[in-house]
Amino acid sequence: MSDYRVLPGPEHFLPPAAASMGICLPNPGEAHINGVIAPEEKAYEEAARQFLMAKVPTIFPGPLVLWAWNEKAAKKATAVRHLFNTLVECVQPGQKPMLIPMPDYRPKYPKINPEVEINPNHPNLTIWHNRIDCCMFIGVHCHQANLSLKIIRGGTSCYTIAMCAQAGHEDAMLSFRDASVEKIMKLADTVKRLKGTVQPRLASAKNGVSS
Amino acid sequence: MSKERIQISEDLYDIMPSDYQDLVKSATYGKEDRGWKDIGTSKELIEQHSLCAGCPESMAFRYILASLPNPEDTVMVGSTGCTSLVFPMVAVHNIHSLFGNQNAIASGLKRALSVRFPGRVKDVVVLAGDGATVDIGLDMTLQAWFRQEKFTTICFDNELYANTGGQESGLMQKGFVAKMAPVGKLFDKVRLPEIARESGCHYVVNCTVSKPSLVEKVIRNAVHIAREIGPTYLQLYTPCILEIGKNSMEGLQEMRDSEKPTERFAYKEYVSEPAKQLLAELAAKDKERKAAAKQLAGQASA
Numbered sequence: 001m002s003d004y005r006v007l008p009g010p011e012h013f014l015p016p017a018a019a020s021m022g023i024c025l026p027n028p029g030e031a032h033i034n035g036v037i038a039p040e041e042k043a044y045e046e047a048a049r050q051f052l053m054a055k056v057p058t059i060f061p062g063p064l065v066l067w068a069w070n071e072k073a074a075k076k077a078t079a080v081r082h083l084f085n086t087l088v089e090c091v092q093p094g095q096k097p098m099l100i101p102m103p104d105y106r107p108k109y110p111k112i113n114p115e116v117e118i119n120p121n122h123p124n125l126t127i128w129h130n131r132i133d134c135c136m137f138i139g140v141h142c143h144q145a146n147l148s149l150k151i152i153r154g155g156t157s158c159y160t161i162a163m164c165a166q167a168g169h170e171d172a173m174l175s176f177r178d179a180s181v182e183k184i185m186k187l188a189d190t191v192k193r194l195k196g197t198v199q200p201r202l203a204s205a206k207n208g209v210s211s
Numbered sequence: 212m213s214k215e216r217i218q219i220s221e222d223l224y225d226i227m228p229s230d231y232q233d234l235v236k237s238a239t240y241g242k243e244d245r246g247w248k249d250i251g252t253s254k255e256l257i258e259q260h261s262l263c264a265g266c267p268e269s270m271a272f273r274y275i276l277a278s279l280p281n282p283e284d285t286v287m288v289g290s291t292g293c294t295s296l297v298f299p300m301v302a303v304h305n306i307h308s309l310f311g312n313q314n315a316i317a318s319g320l321k322r323a324l325s326v327r328f329p330g331r332v333k334d335v336v337v338l339a340g341d342g343a344t345v346d347i348g349l350d351m352t353l354q355a356w357f358r359q360e361k362f363t364t365i366c367f368d369n370e371l372y373a374n375t376g377g378q379e380s381g382l383m384q385k386g387f388v389a390k391m392a393p394v395g396k397l398f399d400k401v402r403l404p405e406i407a408r409e410s411g412c413h414y415v416v417n418c419t420v421s422k423p424s425l426v427e428k429v430i431r432n433a434v435h436i437a438r439e440i441g442p443t444y445l446q447l448y449t450p451c452i453l454e455i456g457k458n459s460m461e462g463l464q465e466m467r468d469s470e471k472p473t474e475r476f477a478y479k480e481y482v483s484e485p486a487k488q489l490l491a492e493l494a495a496k497d498k499e500r501k502a503a504a505k506q507l508a509g510q511a512s513a
Contacts, residue, residue, distance in 0.1 A: 067217065068218045077220030077222045081223060103231050
């Protein structure tokens with residue numbers, strides 16, 4: 001097993017792909033935390049803890065849930081909204097959960113509006129602007145998520161979670177696989193269950209800004 | 212993709228940026244007689260772009276996107292140049308090709324779409340600058356025409372390489388001195404419209420984009436003919452006001468000056484015999500449709 005750990009950055013301008021450092025994707029029923037394969041149950045706890053600790057816990061829904069391609073996508077969108085509402089209910093004063101869409105993958109010129117959207121080609125702009133210190137990607141096509149996760153790890157100190165509908169992401173600090181409505185709802189339930197048990201890192205947050 | 216499929220998930224509607232909400236609410240996808248007159252009353256298929264203030268290319272983009280007969284089932288193929296800065300802000304499927312490869316990409320794309328969607332009309336429109344069409348990509352441009360590939364090629368002719376600082380291009384006029392071509396062009400402007408006609412294009416137009424109604428007409432003709440018969444080519448003058456030393460508000464006048472009867476962008480049109488027949492059929496159908504609509508409106512008001 002690799003000694004390399006996928007940790008919040010800023011790692012450096014061009015961080016190595018975690019896969020090239022020996023990080024493996026989880027098997028069905030598993031997840032990975034910082035590059036170490038872990039049971040999925042443990043990942044729910046850790047993801048919920050990271051959300052509850054963060055100053056600006058944020059969900060980035062991508063095109064696969066933003067657009068109602070089919071009934072399943074619409075249900076996932078409902079679950080994402082439920083998770084966000086749960087976060088809003090469970091955080092303490094001073095924490096500011098956000099729900100920011102990634103509607104398009106094309107690089108936008110001259111620039112995106114980081115207050116209302118995130119773009120995979122320069123995700124750091126949205127993270128810096130909103131001082132996001134923990135985020136979750138959902139409904140983003142894998143190749144764009146990989147690109148984004150690597151840029152975020154390279155240039156920010158944001159903790160990244162991938163709720164992937166396929167095989168997971170090595171470049172996230174925590175990755176689920178085979179995402180479904182049930183898994184999103186279970187994460188929301190875990191957040192609710194851990195409410196009040198986790199101390200937010202309000203004073204010590206690095207605010208997602210590179211040092 | 213059809214208009215019915217592009218709905219935003221209800222639970223995440225409020226977080227979508229307003230330009231996407233507007234596209235779903237009031238863009239003219241699926242409208243039968245869409246055209247430049249929709250500009251101002253519906254959501255345009257182009258969002259804020261990064262072209263220079265007053266750039267005629269931005270006018271051309273707006274008119275073309277308003278006039279495409281079937282935008283929800285159209286794929287545009289672009290190439291390197293000022294246009295490539297605009298495509299990320301365009302709400303029509305598009306592919307950015309390697310510099311000059313656009314007609315080769317479009318050939319494969321058109322064939323693949325015909326196989327994948329046999330019962331459905333899928334239009335392919337190439338939109339590139341003069342560098343990509345006439346210099347770097349001339350081989351791909353001509354070969355696509357020789358093969359009678361069924362798509363439209365639009366060349367935004369600004370007569371030089373604009374976004375790299377003003378180098379000489381094949382479509383530059385003879386004697387013109389540009390910032391990066393200080394000696395002046397030594398040979399004539401390449402006569403691509405004539406070459407297009409000889410290479411098998413069924414509809415060729417050389418004009419400026421000063422008149423939106425004209426742009427609408429030639430775009431619709433070109434797309435319909437390409438869909439049914441074979442390759443079509445439009446050469447549209449979109450002067451680079453920066454590189455020819457004009458101000459932002461002078462682009463329109465520059466085009467008007469260049470389209471006078473003796474000038475190089477005087478309106479020229481070539482239509483092949485089969486294309487003429489098709490256009491006549493389309494005009495007849497359109498007339499019939501309008502008469503029926505008028506009759507229906509008359510019955511409703513009676």
